Amino acid sequence: MTNFAIPLLPSTSINDTVNFYMAIGAVITYQQKAPNNYVGLKIKDIELHFFGLKQLKPATNFSTCFLRVDEIDTFYNHCRAGLKALYGKIPLKGIPRINQIKDMPAYGARQFVLVDPSGNYIRVGQPIAKTDSLLFEENGKKPASGTALGKASELADRLANGKEDFEEALRVIDKALKNDAGDEADITFKLLVLKMSIAHRTEDPKAAKQLQPTVIKQLAKIQDHHLIKDEIAIFENIQEELGLR
Template sequence: MNEKQLAKINQNRTVPLFDCDYHRFDEHLEFYTAMGFQLIYYQKAPYRFASVTKETIGEFGFYGARNFEEEGNQGGCYVHVPDVRAVYEELRKNLKAYYGKLPLKGMPKISRLNKTAEDWRVNITDPSGNTIIIGEAFGDSTELMEKEAARVKALKSMFEKGYAAAYRFAHSKEDYLAARNTLEVAFSQQTKKDSCLMVFKAKVLQAEVFIQLNQIQLATEAIEEASAMGVIVEQSGELGPTVERLMELVEQLENL
């Protein structure tokens, strides 16, 4: 190893170490190599350990835990990147080429690229349930979340407040049960004063949540209801990303 290579190894960096299912160890690594990670260390005995790396993301280490299922050792980390869209598109391309389609629900899975109050992010859940969030921040997360909390508090519509909470449950925390229940309450509080644009966005989010919960019939109904509003909302340019998401959900249902 030359001095340049040694200097690269010893530069300031953090390598997250995740526990994973001992009996699914190789399947676990397969998912990462499918995303485009390079396997740089592999050990099967006296214990299972491996490391993978990807230049645009970083390095992760994995330990095969024999008691994984009994104790539930899922971990997670946040990876900051300067161009999350480029990273996402590459991961998406690699996974689709390897599996034939994108793993968008269950385990393992990759989320769509989502915008939250503090960043653009993509959530990755590996076969052992570890979660890696790759994001491009808008600024100081504490300040941004305080502003978002103030914005939501100032909303007069209970429906809009419910949508904001459900969106965060779904895309920031991946708590789809909480998102589903929050949306159900929001729709029960919907009034004629709530704009069609907001209702459309909530219906698309509801469809996505139902898909994640494998409630396919409910997802289909939500998509049909959202699609029926197309004539009403097509005049609004601000809904472009939401319309794109709806089309993606239609395609996803067709491929299930």
């Protein structure tokens, strides 16, 4: 028998939890209503179990787990389609939601985040080649050398997409853009898209729309789009959500 762990997460409504996860392909493996409301689900051969906790406030729920999957882009698109069918649109902000998929080289993962109706933070990732952090010592290795703009990009990305500390991420972005010498066009583009994404995710459509011309102008400066493919996809999705396309 192989040893394994099963995350046990809280749920304000087992019915809402089941509907959410079944929309992205889960099947029920076990369910009971008494003495405790409880359900076991399996998705991509990974088990997640949930127990009823009606008094839980989703906005202050800190429960989380990481799902390591293969074919992550296919699964991501399946999740988006399933959630759109369930809710009538893809939930990109608030609770529940699905965040944009992107490479996180400093984490060694291509990943996205699902936040379910109870506020459980489900990080979904697939391993990619890891780059050494420009900022932090990891596994006994000192930070790699890098430019100030590159360091700012890594820090803002970690703050916004790893910690969801949008206020601090914006502070880092604005300082970096203010001091931008203009010789790292791809990194500048990433910072601008991240700033636009934060505005969209924090329900500030006016700020997001105001950034569109600047982002388009910056994109025109870049010939090789391979290194910014995820940011281009994020930019296009935000424009579609805001009715700018």
